[in-house]
Amino acid sequence: MTPQELQHRKRISQQILGRDGEFLSYFRVYDDLVQRNNDFHVTIEAPQVQSITDDSVLLAVGVLRSSFPRTLKETVEHCQQLAASERRPHFHEKALNVACMAMFMIDPAAKENHAADFTVGDYRPSSWRLDETLGAFINRLFPPSLAVSQEAAKVAVGYRAVRARKLQRRLGARFRPTNNLAEHLLFDEKRNSLYVFHHAEFLKAQLSRYQGKTDPLVIGLEQSLAEGALPPQLLVETLYTLQAVLFPSIDPESAQILDELIERRGFDPDCAEYEGYKVFREPPASFRFVFWGERMAHLHQLMRRRPPRNKLERWFHRHSTEGNALFIALLALFISILVGIVSIALNCIQIWMTWYTWKYTP
Incomplete structure (x- = not known):
């Protein structure tokens, strides 16, 4: 340089x-x-x-x-x-x-900067x-959820469910870097892609503006903008989802996925520097995901009901609603009857061949 x-x-x-x-x-x-x-x-x-x-x-x-x-x-x-x-x-x-x-x-x-029909779930640019x-x-981009849903609160406590290795195994997720913070943790079900805002060094630099302040997580948007930064709660949650939820250092497989993303997909190398992701020594007992709770809850729900990943799975998914329950039951009955008929026919052929061998073998 x-x-x-x-x-x-x-x-x-x-x-x-x-x-x-x-x-x-x-x-x-x-x-x-x-x-x-x-x-x-x-x-x-x-x-x-x-x-x-x-x-x-x-x-x-x-x-x-x-x-x-x-x-x-x-x-x-x-x-x-x-x-x-x-x-x-x-x-x-x-x-x-x-x-x-x-x-x-x-x-x-x-x-x-996006196509007119670009959408990821409910997200529109x-x-x-x-x-x-x-x-x-x-x-408007980051509306705080004052009443975090029970599902989001559950994910906030049991975040191990959405580690990178589990998302990769269960959903076949591919991790896609994004430079737009508003796209963080969006999951594109059509492409099995999870958007990840990966600029950890930027997040840490912004958080450094709040070092030494009393109770920084209560600092609002207007005071933050006057500092030339985003609210500490949003910054902490974002860095926390990167380093303690998706790619925690205590999970070797998830940490290895992060190393590969840094090497091959251009993720910020500072993602692997696990110091300084919070402006307090330990998260307070009242800490919750105010901004990213809903998206984490959605990931958790996808893990529980994995979306169809090929044409056959999508066909069964479309035809497995309650309205088609009778169709599925009749189809299963028909298949069972067909298998029974084929089994009877095979048994008859086997009996006939045994009789024929006994009758005509000298």
Whole structure:
């Protein structure tokens, strides 16, 4: 890595994440976002449009951190006015998308970046609306479950049921890395794929902002956004699901799956560094999965009723509802009768052959 690249990474990590670090997986995402959006300018838009630079992204980061109550439209206008007052190049609103992704690993244009019919279960990609504040957008992506279901609470206590090795054996699950935190723990039943937000070093960097604070898990969204970070409860739950639920170090098979994902699928190597996934020494007795409880409960339910994985299993699954119970019973009766008739016929043939051998053998 050149000195210029090292300086670039140090500047970004200090101003966005609040500390130095390698952040290998994080910078793959950041650099790709900047490059992709600049390629878009060259191929689609007018050639005089200014490129997205670190300066434009950091300008947007500062605005997001200091003025999060503004709507998206107001935020873009404020960034443009600030750039003009400081005699910077024209601010392009796509720099704000990169800034939002860099700060929170949340795609503010997810709806536009997916096909119109893209769905995973009940999940539909959602974008930041022009008349919506950043806080309202994040609340819409991560609605806290104030009354966690009994099933989710059961999973929160007995999380061993959804370890990686069990998901792989029972569901044939393939673990798919995602850079969008909103897609964490989504299970695509059509492809047997579990989306996993894997940027552990990013999560730890955000959690480090809350070190030393009293009772950090009660810190709300507005105070967190002022820090340039996500709520500690969401960060802790996400890192906890990675390192204590899916890939715990005390489960050698699950830990081996994680090592393979790091080597072959680009998972963040820091996932295998098991220190610092909580901002407290031990989880309090009242700790619950407020944000990821429902998705963990869904995984638990899938483990209990494994979905059909091929055409034959899907056929039986479609025809095994209560409404088709009589059909299944009649089909079973018919098969039993057919097997009985075949057995009788085979016995008759065997008796005849025995008689024939006795009658005509000298």
